[in-house]
Amino acid sequence: MSESQSSLLLRKQLSELNKNPVEGFSAGLIDDNEIYKWEVLIIGPPDTLYEGGFFKAHLHFPKEYPLRPPRMKFITEIWHPNIDKNGDVCISILHEPGDDKWGYEKASERWLPVHTVETILISVISMLADPNDESPANVDAAKEWRENYPEFKRKVARCVRKSQEECV
Amino acid sequence: MVEPSADLWQQLPFSAAEEPELQDEAKETTERVKEEAQQGPSSCWLEHFTYRDYQLLPCTYVIRPSDMMDDYSSLDSHSDYQGFLETMPLNYPPKKYQSPRLRLTENPEEEELVKMAKRVGLIQHLPTGSYDGCRKNRECVICMMEFSLGEGVRYLPCMHTYHIECINSWLMRSFVCPSCLEPVDAALLTSYETN
Numbered sequence: 072m073s074e075s076q077s078s079l080l081l082r083k084q085l086s087e088l089n090k091n092p093v094e095g096f097s098a099g100l101i102d103d104n105e106i107y108k109w110e111v112l113i114i115g116p117p118d119t120l121y122e123g124g125f126f127k128a129h130l131h132f133p134k135e136y137p138l139r140p141p142r143m144k145f146i147t148e149i150w151h152p153n154i155d156k157n158g159d160v161c162i163s164i165l166h167e168p169g170d171d172k173w174g175y176e177k178a179s180e181r182w183l184p185v186h187t188v189e190t191i192l193i194s195v196i197s198m199l200a201d202p203n204d205e206s207p208a209n210v211d212a213a214k215e216w217r218e219n220y221p222e223f224k225r226k227v228a229r230c231v232r233k234s235q236e237e238c239v
Numbered sequence: 240m241v242e243p244s245a246d247l248w249q250q251l252p253f254s255a256a257e258e259p260e261l262q263d264e265a266k267e268t269t270e271r272v273k274e275e276a277q278q279g280p281s282s283c284w285l286e287h288f289t290y291r292d293y294q295l296l297p298c299t300y301v302i303r304p305s306d307m308m309d310d311y312s313s314l315d316s317h318s319d320y321q322g323f324l325e326t327m328p329l330n331y332p333p334k335k336y337q338s339p340r341l342r343l344t345e346n347p348e349e350e351e352l353v354k355m356a357k358r359v360g361l362i363q364h365l366p367t368g369s370y371d372g373c374r375k376n377r378e379c380v381i382c383m384m385e386f387s388l389g390e391g392v393r394y395l396p397c398m399h400t401y402h403i404e405c406i407n408s409w410l411m412r413s414f415v416c417p418s419c420l421e422p423v424d425a426a427l428l429t430s431y432e433t434n
């Protein structure tokens with residue numbers, strides 16, 4: 072995939088998202104001249120601990136997009152088993168594609184070139200609602216989520232409040 | 240890409256392992272694969288390989304490219320595709336000409352490159368054609384562009400269709416169909432076995 076093709080594909084998605092915004096998040100570029108770096112604002116999904124929060128995150132696309140996945144990093148502090156303490160999101164659909172490492176049975180969970188900003192964010196939003204504690208990026212959060220749920224809830228509530236203050 | 244003629248098949252020693260001078264050539268080929276691979280797999284990579292290279296690299300099975308159909312534009316259903324696969328001479332060349340699994344290296348990095356070269360060979364055997372305006376497959380979901388009439392497309396065994404360049408680059412990374420996740424080599428092998 073040439074650089075012009077990947078930037079064309081991202082421009083197309085940007086204008087599509089501007090025209091037809093998707094519920095649950097908003098998306099744009101960090102810098103208008105840099106198509107590979109996006110900023111998104113995720114609205115904490117209703118009926119989850121994150122409800123009411125506004126979580127800012129950055130997406131960095133490689134020049135080989137869509138053959139390779141972007142990296143996603145939360146800028147707003149967030150407490151979640153699948154987001155490490157630096158904000159890096161660790162979900163299988165953002166894993167580099169490959170045959171051996173993960174096995175075919177998991178192909179559907181790994182990166183595919185059909186993923187767009189929209190489908191990535193839909194996955195991330197569903198991850199917020201439903202953490203996967205099999206391969207946690209934040210081991211402490213995962214442990215708390217399993218063993219000390221009230222404390223987990225309290226930490227998330229603090230992040231939600233903080234995110235609201237930052238957003239004002 | 241060198242198209243092999245019928246006699247080339249007779250001339251080519253398929254059993255490189257048995258002929259010492261060929262082992263050197265096989266090593267050189269591996270070196271070249273390595274150099275090319277450092278520049279990253281790309282669709283143009285496919286054209287850099289000659290038929291001889293392909294023969295010298297360890298392949299578990301061999302199919303003669305000239306036996307493949309040239310025009311796949313008439314293929315528009317799964318059963319046609321199956322029919323097409325069945326016409327491929329799987330038992331050609333005769334067993335004694337099939338290249339042995341020649342282990343060129345114990346180095347895992349080189350093993351990976353050899354695997355990639357084999358992958359190139361497999362990709363080359365997936366049929367291509369030119370877009371005929373078929374309404375079912377309007378768009379290449381990798382680059383999200385609509386196909387234009389006459390544009391080069393490649394068909395996977397599941398009948399999902401992509402631009403040749405788009406799907407070649409993807410298949411070098413992962414050997415599954417991006418739309419339906421069907422593993423491409425499993426599908427190819429199944430078709431061979433049922434033959």
Ligand SMILES: [Zn+2]
Pocket residue numbers: 379380381382383384401402405
């Ligand atoms: Zn394409």
Ligand SMILES: [Zn+2]
Pocket residue numbers: 395397398399416417418419420421
């Ligand atoms: Zn498919």
